[in-house]
Amino acid sequence: MPKKFPLFIDLTEKKVVVYGAGVIASRRVETLLAFTSSLTVFAPEASERVQRAAEEGYLVWKREAYQEGTIPADAFMVLAATNDAWVNTQIWKECKEKHILVNVCSDRDLCDFQFPGIASRGDLVIGINAGGQDHRLAKTWTDKIKKEVTEDGFNNQTKTSSDISKA
Numbered sequence: 001m002p003k004k005f006p007l008f009i010d011l012t013e014k015k016v017v018v019y020g021a022g023v024i025a026s027r028r029v030e031t032l033l034a035f036t037s038s039l040t041v042f043a044p045e046a047s048e049r050v051q052r053a054a055e056e057g058y059l060v061w062k063r064e065a066y067q068e069g070t071i072p073a074d075a076f077m078v079l080a081a082t083n084d085a086w087v088n089t090q091i092w093k094e095c096k097e098k099h100i101l102v103n104v105c106s107d108r109d110l111c112d113f114q115f116p117g118i119a120s121r122g123d124l125v126i127g128i129n130a131g132g133q134d135h136r137l138a139k140t141w142t143d144k145i146k147k148e149v150t151e152d153g154f155n156n157q158t159k160t161s162s163d164i165s166k167a
Contacts, residue, residue, distance in 0.1 A: 014036060016079075021041050022047065039060070043064075078095050078100055
């Protein structure tokens with residue numbers, strides 16, 4: 001698989017949609033909250049982190065599963081992170097038809113982009129990626145870099161990630 005080019009995109013006003021609210025989806029939601037004010041999560045059930053973020057108004061949680069044809073046409077980016085690979089594939093197909101960027105957590109071959117590990121402080125944002133092949137390597141380096149970035153005692157928790165990371 002070829003190396004991916006790191007690209008930093010302003011998501012501030014772009015609609016981001018996440019299907020699923022389990023462990024993987026919740027981690028990604030927590031990361032995304034620092035970058036977008038338009039985040040919607042579709043999941044019949046959600047982790048405490050996602051529930052709390054919804055209650056506090058940081059995201060919209062729709063208590064429903066994916067249904068074919070319902071992905072918002074104005075979505076900029078979709079994360080398919082349900083616990084069902086077949087459903088994730090259906091989400092991918094719909095996104096392709098609607099020309100929406102999509103990341104499928106259960107199949108890296110169905111991803112327009114890879115979700116990076118993030119370390120940040122103020123305006124500094126560092127994305128870490130191991131080509132979608134070695135998640136442990138990416139996590140190890142993300143943790144090391146996060147420690148370095150916050151080592152001086154400045155903890156760059158955003159208004160939302162600090163709130164939901166305590167769940």
